[in-house]
Amino acid sequence: MEILISGAGIAGLCVALALKQRGHTVHIYERAKPHSSVGAGISLWPNAIKALDQLGVGGVVRSSGTSNLSGGIFSATGRLLIAEDTAANDARYGAPTVIIHRAVLSDILLNALSQQPQYNTTVTDYTQDSNGVTVYLSNNTTVHGDLLIGADGIHSAIRQVWFPHITPRYAGYTAWRGVCYFDHNRVGTRWGEWLGAGQRFGITPLKNDAIYWYATQNQPANQFIAINDRQAHLLHLFADWGVQVPAILAATASAAIMQHDIYDLPALPYWIDNRVALLGDAAHAMTPNLGQGGCQAIEDAVVLAKAVTTFNDVPAGLQTYQLARKSYVEAIVTKSRQIGAVFGINNRWGSAMRNLLLRHLPPKMSQQQLHPILAHEV
């Protein structure tokens, strides 16, 4: 089959790889220029690593990232609320949790594909009939294929044509992310997430003594801090958060700090229309609270490629893909939003109560939240 893919993010590259490995010809169109991957890390949980194993890149992802993170969830003052050691995941789920730089992940997927996306090319429209799909590109050319995959992210143009009235929902907080060099021994066994009142800070290790961190703050949408002021702004916001948090911020150049408001998508009426399918954030953008948005996109890719290949019939294969994925992933979107509401409690009293509850939560109960997602195999 000739398969057209809009978007070369995690979803687009993974589905291209999964389809190419099954003998299909793929064409990837990417609006951005090459090497525009964001300077941040990503956590890939065991469910995603097992899906990446099926794509043949699980080994190189493992060796290019870090795993075995000791720490957990802490209060803003550094008190341990829930202990977590991801070293146990390998034994429990058959794969580790890997933290990897996004640019490194993207390079691994591109190398495995041994094919470049067509960059600086936006998919502007499409038409379809029973024989195939015609896609219109921003360079005024048209291309034809058997299947169009909209892996074009949370603002998916294809989804907006289907559902112009459905828009992403603001989650009530903004997120800053950065990567810096910082001696890992200074963090020791205190990796993970720190919770305050309406503020959170996450610290994860990358290779070569680099650190990927994120910070969130509850606030109205669209209040962006000028890039050169971000470090000072965050140093002020997180000034009294123990020793590591301000030190990590101080080690990050302001110009290297990204800010994005956090949105997710309400459940869509459908993800497929005959020969066109949505995949990844285009179908189910979620808040980052479970670290599953990218992981679920990787799972989608494997399921979609298997389904269209097994049926050798695009509409039937896409029906199977939707059946396997839609309600399953939408439940994760809901769970992620709920966790965000609890972890992001705004007032001091509420957040103190939350911390007390978390501290007394039996370890089994906190694991139960994640267990079915991490154990999932596609």
Ligand SMILES: Cc1cc2nc3c(=O)[nH]c(=O)nc-3n(C[C@H](O)[C@H](O)[C@H](O)COP(=O)(O)OP(=O)(O)OC[C@H]3O[C@@H](n4cnc5c(N)ncnc54)[C@H](O)[C@@H]3O)c2cc1C
């Ligand atoms: C703060 C934060 C932290 C996160 N942490 C994690 C984590 O730890 N673990 C995890 O699994 N997930 C995490 N996520 C979620 C994860 O980043 C996303 O779910 C994932 O990147 C989605 O990939 P995607 O390919 O579907 O979309 P995108 O990465 O948005 O890629 C879409 C691509 O399509 C291109 N495009 C858009 N429109 C067009 C068009 N019309 N034509 C051609 N190209 C187009 C875009 O340029 C882009 O390259 C996090 C998200 C945020 C915001």
